[in-house]
Amino acid sequence: MNRAVASGGRLPLLKAAWVVARRDFSAILFSRAFFFFLLGPLFPVVVMVMAGGVGAQVQSSAATADIGLAMQSEDVDRMLDAREELARQLGGVVPPMVEVASLAAGEDFDARATLETTEGSLAAIVTGTPEAPVLTATESRVARWSGLVATIGAYASDPGARAYPPVATQVVGTSGAVENSGRLRTAQGGQVLLFMLIMLLASMVLSNLVEEKGNKIIEILAAAIPMDAVFLGKLFAMLGISVVGIAVWGSTAAVLLTAGGQSLSDLANPGVGWPMFFVLFALYFAMGYLLLGSIFLAVGSLATTVREVQTLSMPATMFQIIVFFLASLAVTDRGGWLEWTAMVFPLSSPFAMVARAASDEALWPHALALGWQALCVAVFVRAGAGLFRRRVMKSGPQGARRRGVFRMLASAFRNGSSRPV
Template sequence: MKDILRAAMVIARRDFSAVIFTRTFLFFLLGPLLPILIGMAFGGLSEKISTDSLRPAAGLSMSPDETARMLAAREAVARRIGADHISALEKAPWPVDPRSLLAHSDAGYVAVVSGSVDRPVLTGQPSDIDRLEGDVRLIASAAKTRAVLPEVDVERHPVAQSVSGQTQARLTMGRAAQILIFLLTMLLAGMVLSNMVEEKNNKVIEILAAAVPIDAVFLGKLMAMLSMSFIGIIFWGGCAVAGLALLAGPGFALPTPAVGWPVFILLAVLYFAMAYCLLGSLFLSIGAQAATVREVQTLNMPVTMAQMVIFFFATYAVDHMGSAPEIAAAVFPLSSPFAMIARAAQDGAIWPHVLALLWQAMWVGLIIRMGVWLFRRHVLNSGAKRPLFRRRSAPRA
């Protein structure tokens, strides 16, 4: 066993150095940040477009006195429910035919409110009238009463914590941790596939198999890719913490998980490592059997879809603590890391995580052993390589 671990460390250092000390690794680190920045830019743009389209501005063509009453009522309503939740009103020429105002392209509003506070008239296209009618009715009602939403003092009784609110916050944290581990696993584990196929095509795997046990080759490659993944996670995590410190407000605070932050972070790291090793060992076994990159791509899709189904099963079980689906998700090895990290956010017991980590590590070893057995049987058997998909030869005439 010591010889296998020593040889695995040699293979791991070789693969780790071959990936880290390259220019492409820098692009690998910066690659996931670009979609996030683009998504934030488009998210702000889409929010602005959505706000402008859902709450369009209306022109206000009334007498000066009634215009002042409508604008004051609109500002009072906006202070209570938020400016984004009530349509804007803009002064328009008066007295003017509303239809002529809407005929100008530089008007800046989609409809015109005319008439009086007691009987407002809304002129515009039918779709715009449907969107603005409720807001205009609310503003006119507030302006008509002249007692625009009077202030009511709310007596505050703060408490240290709310059990229901804390439970919901921890459930949300568990789901967020599940999604984060799943995305990182799917993003990083796929590189193991192409790595094995490339070395098979270059005959490097045969040299390694002749020098060290094939178990050490599989384990070393998995360790190298996992170490490289941790470097990426440290870099991305640092960027996320820096961005959160800049964008989050002073009162922003994450809910405390049931096991506490130090233990939760440690368990998140361990469960990511287990999820990566489980999926990575499976991908490694597939890559060892495939003869070409095309076969890898063919097999990658069903494995990825199956992993997504398993993840959805784990997310369903997260809010059914102690139920049969939650226990099944914790026992099934491929969904166990996702189910157990959600349990760590909601339950303070530590011993289930010790058992789960040992159970997952055992399955990593079993999958590696199965992959090694298949590799010896189909690739190294009698020195002949057998592709995973064989073409049937045409019958002889």
């Protein structure tokens, strides 16, 4: 016997949810609006990349600072040679030195006036002799460069008195402190990325049922399939759309990072390793999206106009931020009650577990967390569908008579009507 017939002419839950999800997914994916939806987040990324490049160039130009030398010619040569020798030992710690003036014996030089009137990268001037140098600069640079100028002057005065012993080196791949701090940054970065994606994509669910309520399609759906299937199908359809968007944005970001010379080797290896971290990140995104989306779908289903949906979007966004802060604080409380609270509370659990995947090698907590989150998704969908039936569909004798009007129209939906849900 056909299962739909046996259940009173209504499609089974999972099959009905698949029909709703497939129809919603196709209707959104092949619309013009979805193309502009994909382009939307790419414009800020391009602007940020361009602004970062310009900012780095400006900062590099601003960071260039030279120390000028105004001494007798032989003293200038000795100071420059000493600076080159120290630069080979100390690297970028030693700023460039340039000749400003070659003075005759007894000739005066106004270093203060020269610094105040000269444009360019000149930040300080050293006068006097290598044995008794005089540094003229701003207060911060005097404090920073006094010892360096003294060292260069001492080496220029008597090079034979300064010797650099050979240093044997041993190279390690990492250290405990570096690995711990790197994993902490990976955990925080994973949380921020997960939060931004969910906040950007889950808010679309708020307005998902407004159009169907306005044109009475929801009545046909309620007569044809269980309301739980409607909620579940729409959630998974929006999740599929989100996955397509993330794939496009992620590919673009990977191309930009690769072109900029960035790779995963520049970041600390997460506790579970990069391949498993990406798998867990995708799973926790799906769970976080379904958890928050089920709540948004239930709340948004009570709205009757787009204006009401816009009114609901602000408290929904603030709610996401509070949940994110709870999970962020849990990163600093490893093994404490705050971390356990964040892992157990369903809405913050995906964020807390992403951070745990970055900092801990164990995999069994993730299996428990994913099972718990899946159970909470089922409970939230069931509760949201029940709330919709009681508050909007008004289930009962009157609701049953109302739905009876649409029983004949429901067969069109079950037979695959081309009209998108």
